[in-house]
Amino acid sequence: MRIDVTSLVDGGLGNSAYLVDLGDGRGLVVDASRDLRPVRAAAAERGVRVAYAVDTHLHADFLTGAVQLAADDHAQVIASARGHREFPHVGLDDGDEVDLGGLRMRAIGTPGHTDEHLAYLLLDGQVPVGVFSGGSLIVGSAARTDLLGAERTDELTRAQYRSLQRLTSLPDDVVVWPTHGAGSFCSAPAGGRRTTTIGAERAGNPLLAAPDEDTFVAALLGSLGSYPTYFSRLSELNRRGPAVLDVAAAGRLAPLPTPAVQQLRDSGAVIVDVRPVADFSAAHIPGAISIPLRPQFATWLGWLVPPGTPLVVVRNPDQDPAEVAWQARKVGYDQLAGELSGGMSAWRGAGVATRSIPLVTAGQLPDIATGNPEILDVRQDSEFRAGHLPGARHVELGALAGRAAGLPTRPTVVMCGHGERAMGAASLLARAGRTQLAVLTGGPQDWSSATERPLASGA
Known part of the structure; x- marks a missing residue:
């Protein structure tokens, strides 16, 4: 049987949802967000009604669309029984199966990214076709394990190791449909591909090459950066169920x-x-x-x-x-x-006051060696370490609001990679009362090219 699975990629969040055409006018959706416009478009194109809304875990980076699908389409919501969701759903445990009419879906307990995480193996008869791996096995890596607090991180990372070992015991040709991917703050760094196979991951995933559990733990945790503060709120909202x-x-x-x-x-x-x-x-x-x-x-x-x-x-x-x-x-x-x-x-x-924040190009920057103006780089830690202007001060944009009061008050040029995050940072500083601000158009490489000077690296 040919399995029709459509990937619905949210490039901004770095995630993928999936629509499975069950072949009888019904569809199954996995890990859909509350913005259901892509799901609606794909379902309409295939002429299917969403009959099942499946979540692999309590998402921290978006509100689930499953509750809305249940209300609007009478979809049956399927999720982990261990998630204790407070809205109607079919709660599955490890090994439970759902008959989809020609296909079956088997729950696989895969804690790590969250403690109630399930992957879902899609079977055609007895033949495993693919697995919706959510935030367990992803392309070239595994999803982060620190979302439930520092006191749980080691435990969950070791659980992630065992979950990946379990998933990679599946046949090589089983397709892997992850939720998290490149660009997701839920995942460790990954490449541009969104789907993979068990065989490809077994051969090329660096984390799977770890010789033992301790090495895996060190490698995964060492790859993680910061994540948005709103992640601490959404998993509980998803447990309760977003408003329809x-x-x-x-x-x-x-x-x-x-x-x-x-x-x-x-x-x-x-x-x-x-x-x-x-x-x-x-x-x-x-x-x-x-x-x-x-x-x-x-x-x-x-x-x-x-x-x-x-x-x-x-x-x-x-x-x-x-x-x-x-x-x-x-x-x-x-x-x-x-x-x-x-x-x-x-x-x-209406004649109401406005404000402005000037833009400057790399060639317009004065001699930064004097430290005046201050160069404030608001990119992520990994970006800053890879190359930055010599003498630049570094504060990630996500942490800036809490540190603005401690920054020097001299004239400041804010920079990132292109300008969007830098202007966000400058607006936060202006909101906090700072003046003499400017934003650099472009990023470090633009400055290096304009001045023919090398970038610094490291922290």
Whole structure:
């Protein structure tokens, strides 16, 4: 039997969901997020109704779409019994099977990424075809094991080792459909491929080459970097079950006149400006946070904006409000007060104050050897170690809000790899009262090319 499995890749989160066409007008979805637009499109294209919504684990990086699928499509939710979810579902334990009508799905207990994690083996008769491995075995690596706190990390990493040994006992030709992949903060670094096979992983996954459990633990933990703060909230929200949305209304942003936006801001709402870096640089609402609308928008919204805060969006007319709304909702930001009606043109037309943060090119930087201006690099640790401007100060963007008060107050040029994260950082510093800020367009290699000077490496 030919198995029709469609990968639905969320490049911003670095994840994949999967739609399985069961061949009888029904479909099964694995690890769908609350933004179900890709699932709906794929199901409509194949003419299937989603009959099963399966989760491999309690996700930390997005809200599950399973509850919404149950409400809208009457899909049967399938998940680990050990997750103790508080909404109707079929709870499976290790070895339990579900008859899908021609295919069977067998649960495999694979703790490590989370303690209730299940992988799901898809069988055609007695023949194993593929495995939805979630956050256990992924392409070239395994998902992180430190999400439940430092006191559980060693235990879960050792469980991950045993889970991978179990999965790799499957036949070489079994396809591996992971949830986490390249770009996911849930995973250790991985390449560009999203799917693999057991044989390919057994032959080429560096973690599987570890000669023993202790070596595996050291290798996996040594590869992990920081992760967004919102990860600490979403797994519990997923256990309780996300609120069911009115889908038509959920993708809209209510228009707000300038006085209403001013009042909301003064009452504690956060202005999230999703326009490109150059537009924010030229003029923005004082106190606004710059998070340009791109595939990574949801991650940085969840990392930089406190939860439970009303949000007001500022966008350009050519930016899709539904994309803003759904990216926000899939990471649990439902308090969308609306958007500035008429955008920045309306704000300026009302004669209200604006702020600007200039952009500078690598060639415009003064001699950085003097330490004036300060160069603040907000990339991730691994990026900084690989190459940075000599003398640059390093604070990851995700940690900046908590460290802003301790930074020098001299003129500062903020930089990242392209400019988006740098402008986000500059906006946070401006929001905290800092002045004399600028943002570098481009990244370290641009500076090295412009000045013909080498980059520094290491911490």
